[in-house]
Amino acid sequence: GAGVSQSPSNKVTEKGKDVELRCDPISGHTALYWYRQSLGQGLEFLIxxxxxxxxDKSGLPSDRFSAERTGGSVSTLTIQRTQQEDSAVYLCASSSGLAIETQYFGPGTRLLVL
Amino acid sequence: TQLLEQSPQFLSIQEGENLTVYCNSSSVFSSLQWYRQEPGEGPVLLVTVVTGGEVKKLKRLTFQFGDARKDSSLHITAAQPGDTGLYLCAGGKAGGGNKLTFGTGTQLKVEL
Structure with a gap:
C-alpha cells in the first residue's frame, strides 16, 4: 500500500485479556517503530x-508488552493481561532506516480496556 | 521521563493572529523535527532542522533550532482554521538510529 496501515482501528477489551495490534509498514522501509499516545498528549516510544x-525494547513499560517483526515487514504488538492504564492510541511508524529520516505514521489503533 | 517540554499545552486563537510554540529540553539533540497531527490520524512531518541556529520557513510557518540545539520554536503567522491540530516536536540523537523523543504536544485551535 501507499502508506502505513494498522489494524484494528479500534479495539475494546476487558481487563485481563490479551490483545494483538498489527502494523503493515511502507514497503521497503527497514525501520519500524511503535509508540503509545494518551489523549491529546505526546508520543511515548515503545520499541x-x-x-x-x-x-530496541527500552520503551516497553512492562513485561506484559512484547512485539515482533516477521520477515522484516509486518509487526505485531502484543499486550498480555491488559490493564485499564493500557488504554491509549498505539501508533506505528516506518522509515527508510537512515539517520534523520522522516517517520511515516499509521492512523493508530485506539485501545480501550474496560 | 519526558525530555522535551512544549509550551503552551493548549492554545485557542482567532483567525489572523500570530502564535509561537516552544519546545525545550535540558538535553542536546542532533536533529529536531516538528510534526502536526489531526484527529484520528498519525503525525505528519512538517520540518527537520539539524544545525544550531537554523531557521526554516514553510509558507506561514517559521521553525528555529536553538544555538545550543536544546530547544526549538515554531511561529505561525496569520493563523488559519486549517492550522488547527496537535503540534509535536521530536528530537533525535546521533548514534540513536532514527529513534525520536517526542515532546508533550501543543493543541492549537484556530477559530473563525
Whole structure:
C-alpha cells in the first residue's frame, strides 16, 4: 500500500485479556517503530526495529508488552493481561532506516480496556 | 521521563493572529523535527532542522533550532482554521538510529 496501515482501528477489551495490534509498514522501509499516545498528549516510544538488528525494547513499560517483526515487514504488538492504564492510541511508524529520516505514521489503533 | 517540554499545552486563537510554540529540553539533540497531527490520524512531518541556529520557513510557518540545539520554536503567522491540530516536536540523537523523543504536544485551535 501507499502508506502505513494498522489494524484494528479500534479495539475494546476487558481487563485481563490479551490483545494483538498489527502494523503493515511502507514497503521497503527497514525501520519500524511503535509508540503509545494518551489523549491529546505526546508520543511515548515503545520499541524500534531496524533491519535484522536486535530491537530496541527500552520503551516497553512492562513485561506484559512484547512485539515482533516477521520477515522484516509486518509487526505485531502484543499486550498480555491488559490493564485499564493500557488504554491509549498505539501508533506505528516506518522509515527508510537512515539517520534523520522522516517517520511515516499509521492512523493508530485506539485501545480501550474496560 | 519526558525530555522535551512544549509550551503552551493548549492554545485557542482567532483567525489572523500570530502564535509561537516552544519546545525545550535540558538535553542536546542532533536533529529536531516538528510534526502536526489531526484527529484520528498519525503525525505528519512538517520540518527537520539539524544545525544550531537554523531557521526554516514553510509558507506561514517559521521553525528555529536553538544555538545550543536544546530547544526549538515554531511561529505561525496569520493563523488559519486549517492550522488547527496537535503540534509535536521530536528530537533525535546521533548514534540513536532514527529513534525520536517526542515532546508533550501543543493543541492549537484556530477559530473563525
Amino acid at each position: 524500534y526495529f531496524q533491519g535484522n538488528s536486535a530491537p
